[in-house]
Amino acid sequence: MITETPKRKPRFRLHPTAILNSQRLRRSLMDTYDQKSFYKYIIGIILSLLSIGSLFYTDLLVEELEQREEREVQLYAEGLRYVFNSPFDENFNIIYQVIQDAVNFYQIPAIYVNENNLATANETINESFPAKMTPKEKERIIQDKLGEMKLEHPPIAVELGKGRTGYIYYSNSFLLTQLRYYPFLQLSVMLLIGYLAYLAFSSARKAEQNRVWVGLAKETAHQLGTPLSSLMAWVEYFRSDPAIDPSIAEEIEKDVIRLEMITTRFSNIGSVPTLKDEPVAEIVTNFVNYLEKRVSSKVKFAVHNQLAPEQTALLNKNLFEWVIENICKNAVDAMSGVGHISVTLQAPPTTREIWIDISDTGKGMSKANMNKIFDPGFSTKKRGWGLGLTLAKRIIENYHSGRLFVKSSEVGKGTTFRILLNAAIIE
Structure with missing residues (x-):
């Protein structure tokens, strides 16, 4: 006959199979999480290598093109020196025109400053002026351009003979300028792609996590339903037996009610509370x-x-x-x-x-x-x-x-x- 409440509370113990299944599930969740992180790191490394490679290759192209433009301006300076120091001949003018056309081909802005430190619109290359602009306005623009060119490249001297020296100032062509800033644009695109890839992986990871724990919660609620019904029947049986202390049934019922509330929680997972x-x-x-x-x-x-x-x-x-x-x-x-x-x-x-x-x-x-x-x-x-x-x-x-x-x-x-x-x- 049961006459008093046991002094020691009975403890619920998981079946070894349940413990093993929980460990497998935990490992599965962690493997999924680690796998997503692994792919994220791989994509990050690939994008980093592509960015570094692109920056390095573009820098080589910029350096090569810059050297080529410098050689073209030096050739232009040599043509000027040759024309100024040779007797007038139509063939020399043709040679000079060819050299000037080469500079024009690369669209290299250049300004020739004579021995008197003067420059005119006729002595500029690849610089355009509006048709209605006055000579003073053109001179002001030329001086502004000269100031920019002096900061960009050292001038190339043109020996005119008899101690006279002129100078050619020049700046990078539009193509070279574009190529110089292209790596930064490309790097920005790479960062944007990396950020979008990160968002995609994060969204996929969260969605997968949600599916796992929502499915697990609903399955747990379903599995708890049958033993709860059985426990409620046992509570009623204990109450009907006068030989059993009623407090035992009351305490068991409290825990059953608690389990029912937990089951309700699990079953509501995934819906808006x-x-x-x-x-x-x-x-x-x-x-x-x-x-x-x-x-x-x-x-x-x-x-x-x-x-x-x-x-x-x-x-x-x-x-x-x-x-x-x-x-x-x-x-x-x-x-x-x-x-x-x-x-x-x-x-x-x-x-x-x-x-x-x-x-x-x-x-x-x-x-x-x-x-x-x-x-x-x-x-x-x-x-x-x-x-x-x-x-x-x-x-x-x-x-x-x-x-x-x-x-x-x-x-x-x-x-x-x-x-x-x-x-x-x-x-």
């Missing part, structure tokens, strides 16, 4: 009190509420409690069932937010793990699917338009998670 204006402090406090009785007695909870009693936020109570549960259970595991969990609620006056900090005295985590803690399938435990914190982050950020992140963590001292919610205006 209904949000209501809820008292945040009351929900958090009541749920922490409920949770404290169902974890190790060596774990002590403390709630520090700094919110006004009337402070509310738009919440889906069931899903929000699920977030608190996932974070707290993660903290219990990090402390190996022994330690303190502190929940602090506050609403800074400078923001319209509610901050909920959940701190533990567990083993903490490294910076590398902090960056991966919300990745699906990542877990430092041998058991579990590594989806609890992933689901929690999605619930807060996608459904409640808030934020969930690791505020701080120190190896050997503990971790603090922070939840940010949009606070309702208190009238």
Whole structure:
């Protein structure tokens, strides 16, 4: 005959096959995540190599073309020297014209300055002037061009004989200028392609994660349905037997109701939840009190509420409690069932937010793990699917338009998670 409640709470243990399946699922999720990251890095490396190769090759082309243009201007200077220092002959003029045409062919802007440091429109190449422009206006434009050319290239001297020297100033052709800036344009295009590829991979990764955890949640809800019906029948059987302490049936029924709520949560994953204006402090406090009785007695909870009693936020109570549960259970595991969990609620006056900090005295985590803690399938435990914190982050950020992140963590001292919610205006 059963006359009293057992002193030791029975613990639910996963079947070894279930543990093995959870580990396989976790590895599968992590493999998928790592594979996506691998392809992302490969594309980044390929784009980087293409960019570096293009920049190097274009630089060689620019240098070669610049040298060729310099040779053409030097040839033009040699033609001028030859004409000025030779007896007048029509053949010399033809040679000079050919050389000038070569400079024109490459569209190299050039200005000849005579020994008196004067330059006229007739002594400029590849510089156009409007038909109605006055000589003074042309001279001003020529002087401006000369100033630019002096900064770009050193002049090429033209020996005129008898101690006289002229100079040819020139600048890069339009083709060379285009080619010089082309690598930057190409690099910008490469960066744009890389950014679009990153967005595509990120979108595909998130979509795949969503399909995995939505399918897993619905399948879990489906699998829980049959044993829950059986447990409810057992509760009614215990109640009908006068030899069984009624408190046992009541406690079992509470846990069955809890399991039914969890099943409802899983079955609603993937659909848009209904949000209501809820008292945040009351929900958090009541749920922490409920949770404290169902974890190790060596774990002590403390709630520090700094919110006004009337402070509310738009919440889906069931899903929000699920977030608190996932974070707290993660903290219990990090402390190996022994330690303190502190929940602090506050609403800074400078923001319209509610901050909920959940701190533990567990083993903490490294910076590398902090960056991966919300990745699906990542877990430092041998058991579990590594989806609890992933689901929690999605619930807060996608459904409640808030934020969930690791505020701080120190190896050997503990971790603090922070939840940010949009606070309702208190009238």
